[in-house]
Amino acid sequence: MLDSLDGLSVSDALGAQFFIMGRSLSGLRSGTPPLGRWDWTDDIEMACSVVAELHQHQQIDQDRLAARFARRFSPERDYGHATVITLRQIRDGKRWKETAGAAFEGQGSCGNGAAMRVAPLGAYYADDPQRAVTEAVRSAQVTHMNSEGVTGAVAVAIAAGQAAFAHHTQTPPTPTEFLTAILGHLEPGETTHGIRRARALFGTTVAEAAHELGNGSRVKSQDTVPFALWAAATYLDDYPAAVTACIEADGDIDTTCAITGGIVAAYTGTATETGVPQTWLAAREPLPSWLTTTNRPAVGSINRGGTSRSTLTIFAVNSGQRRTLARARPVATMRKAAGCNALPCPYIRRAGMHRSGCDVEGSDTRCLETANPGQRSRDHYLARPGDDFCPIPRPAGDCSRSASR
Known part of the structure; x- marks a missing residue:
């Protein structure tokens, strides 16, 4: 997680330097980065709050995270207008x-802010991608309620988790494999379409990829995340090259750099030849003094339940007991219409736009919910006692009825 945070913060701070006249991309490529201290932006201030939340509580509590964001908010860090x-x-x-729900006339924000801060979270849950989806959704919704903004955060979290797991197992994926694994966790939409398009652009130049996918100039998930993931997949084993590609693409440079850098550093680390250069780390403004993380947890000890990548942690709604299921078993084969007991299923308040059901294995009944508000989902919400998502009792035996709350 902390390697990802280092990668995110250094690339954000370096990217922000290229909004200043006179910065030289050719100088960076030849080993002469900008002189002076590199100040970081809102990307890092919010990412540090996410890391602090995970370090102290091992999960995202939305009320608590919102309070962290608001308490640490510094307008001079170049926050977007809607987030301000x-x-x-x-x-x-x-x-x-x-x-958050009232933003943009009730549509919620589809900006790239939720994606820019989430890579360390994905690395934290590297051995449990389904949990990464759930916690990424929670972290995003605090400021970005639009489904595109949420999807962007999920995509980046899964990417960082894939990168961290590949580092641990020393089994680097091909660029195509990398994006394919991410797409398996996403819902249909513009951001997902862009990532699918990115998968067809490997071998093209940075300029061509940015032209096709966007470079963040619209400050939306849809035109930011696809290119950032293309850059991360293309240069997964070369942090300086990945960040340089984002700078070359122009646009919302600090954000594309932050997303890409946070993912790639989860794979390369900071103490390797192709990882985050120590001179770049030294140039970056120190991280905030209130961030007190000191340990770098290894993959496999990241989740306090000790689950491995081959398991999925689920919380039974009626008892709060944590259990695990083999991830190799498809959800579709677990979904049955018989044996559901009456129990509350959390629903998201978006009328007629999602689907929920009960997964049953023998007498073990669990309630799973849509991961992203306003979308049908394969990537189910992991129900947890106390989640505030408008509980609605489910009739016995009813595992498939759509809701319209």
């Missing part, structure tokens, strides 16, 4: 669900 409004309202006492 959201965080100021939260700081003034408004609930995050109200303010």
Whole structure:
């Protein structure tokens, strides 16, 4: 997780330097990066809050994370306008669900902010991609309620988890394998379409990829995440090359750099020849003093339940007991219409736009929910006691009825 945070913060701070006139891309390529201290932006301030939340609590609590974001919010860090409004309202006492949900005339934000801060979370859950999906959704919704903004965060989290796991197992995927694994966790939409398009562009130049996929100039998930993942997949074993590609692409440079750098550093680390250069780390502004993480957990000890990549942790709604299922077993073969007991299933308040069901294995009944609001999902929400998603009792035996709340 901390390698990813280092990679994210260094690339964000370096990318921000290229908004200043006179910075030389050719100089960077030849080993002469910008002089002076590299100040980081909102990308890092929010990523550090996510890391602190995981370090202290091993999971995302949305109310607590919203409070962290609002408390640490520094306008001079170049926050987006919608996020400034959201965080100021939260700081003034408004609930995050109200303010995030009201953004953009009730559509929620589809910006790239949720994606830019989430890579360390994905690395933290490297051995449990389904849990990474769930926690990435929670981390995104605090500021980005639009399904595209959420999908971007999920994609980046899964990418960082894949990178960290590949580092641990020393089995680097091909670029195509890398993006294919990510797509398996995503819902249909513009961001997903862009990532699928990126998978067909390996072997093209940076300029061609940026032209086809976008470079973040619209500050949306849809035109930011696909290129960032293309760059990460293309240069997974070469952190400087990955970050340089994002700078060459122009656009929202600090954000594409942050996303790509956070993913690639989860694979390369910081103490390797092709990892985050020590001179770049030294140039980066120190991380905030309130960030007190000191340990770098190894893959396999990341999840406090000790689950491996081959297992999926699920919390039974009626008892809160944690259990594991073999991930190799497809969800479709577990979904049955018989034997469901009456129990609350969490639903997201988006009318008629999602589907939920009960997964049953023998007498073991669990309630799973859509990961992304407003979308049908294969990547189910992992139900956890206390989640505030408008509980609705389910009739016995009813495992497939769509909701319209």
